[in-house]
Amino acid sequence: MMELIPAILSSAAFSGLTVGGLIMLYIRLKLTSKYNEQLESLRNVNRTEIEQVKSNLQKDIVHLQHELxxxxxxxxxxLEKSEKLEQTVNHYTGVILLAAKDLQDRLWHLTQEQATSNKPVLLNKELDKKAYGSWPMTKKHYLLSTLFLFAQFFCWVEILKQEIRFLNFGDSELTNKFSALIKLVERSLAETKYQKIAKAKRISTDYPVFQMMQSELGCALIVNQEKGPRSMNFHEFTAAYDKLSSQVEGLHFLERLLENGVKQIESNFCHSRLKITSNSLVDLILFLKEKRNLVPEEQIDFVDHEELDFTKNEFGEIPIKNSVMR
Incomplete structure (x- = not known):
């Protein structure tokens, strides 16, 4: 700025100015120069801030896109887990439905027909003796086939449990309801508190098949193959029965439960336990049939429960009064 003063003083345009006027002009020029410098500085600052804001926005956009x-x-x-779970459940509930229906049919026959018979086949002393002429059933076949129907059901339940072990049920209505109904069947065979709902003041005989026994028996029938696990068929079961009998404790409990289940003695809870199991299976069957749009409810055989009171709710999470027990 100082170097401009001689030029200003020598300029014809400023020849008429006084020294005071020149000083004022200098001050104005000085102020204008500072203003321009500050303005340029502010512009630079604004450009820097704008670039910083743009950079931050870009980072936020990238972060948001990553989060999305x-x-x-x-x-x-x-969704993939949910779909996989539904596919797994749908696949195995088909075979469980068949196994449950076969077992429930047999339990209905055992509690409604055999238990009212004068000569229940399971009470025959000879394994290979025919029941009577019009029904040439032997104790051996009836017992083994009934044991197999139980074991087959346990087996498919265990296979399903293995398949869904690492999957999350979430809030799926189907899988949660299905799990509860399976648990109801398991408890019907295992829970000793069920004795409280009988009319008898004292229970002298009962052979519950506890849940780990059910699991052990089910696992013993699993046949692993390349296309997936399956249950033994009846032929394989009978061929392996002697070995299974020596290794699986639950078979002996189940055998005693069945043989005592045809004895209608008030203090004997085995008959009532099999009725409870039968109708627990009905609950499961009706649920699966409804989900698969199959036969209506009236085509299912229920077991009469006149001697039991199912209005009491003493058994934890699953209210007995809400199940189909008649």
């Missing part, structure tokens, strides 16, 4: 992608992947995995 992670959320999308999470939802896709949840």
């Amino acid at each position: 992608e992670l959320e999308k992947q999470r939802k896709e995995k949840e």
